[in-house]
């Protein structure tokens with residue numbers, strides 16, 4: 501993901517106006533669950549940030565994680581998700597990760613797949629990413645974890661996670677691990693697990 505369009509909210513509004521179907525960037529739950537389940541308990545309050553039309557929260561719910569709040573900056577998307585999941589127990593909030601107003605220390609886990617990547621495609625990306633990360637830090641309980649799934653390798657991405665605030669572990673995932681994938685191409689993605697110090 502390197503295109504400037506991914507950093508613009510208008511792009512996402514336009515996309516979700518037409519694309520209503522489920523779509524997952526990088527990986528489904530199956531491809532990342534071995535890593536993620538090491539850090540999340542079923543009792544945890546989870547913020548799924550930049551949720552998009554990902555199947556992740558539904559797959560996580562089926563795996564026993566019941567306290568999931570989904571948020572995204574696209575109003576169209578969130579209205580659609582609220583309507584489609586009226587009978588469900590998950591929360592859907594229209595918020596910007598950089599200015600979200602959840603109370604301090606209200607989540608055990610913040611999970612995002614492709615959101616930091618999107619923010620880094622936008623204008624003033626370094627500053628905006630720091631706003632995003634400081635909000636995540638604020639809403640996490642002490643010792644809580646921020647999990648980021650991305651295409652970006654450690655030599656580039658780790659410089660964004662200030663070690664004074666985060667203890668960072670990185671994991672590499674190969675697309676070859678996903679049995680349903682029909683291609684032989686080996687694509688590498690990464691999961692960063694950042695514990696709040």
Ligand SMILES: C[S@@+](CC[C@H](N)C(=O)[O-])C[C@H]1O[C@@H](n2cnc3c(N)ncnc32)[C@H](O)[C@@H]1O
Nearest residue numbers: 512524525550551552554572573596597613614
């Ligand atoms: C690359 S998509 C990833 C969607 C989903 N997480 C997935 O894995 O399929 C990035 C998502 O982040 C949302 N987004 C972008 N900037 C945002 C912001 N500042 N605050 C909250 N959500 C944002 C977009 O609307 C989009 O749904």
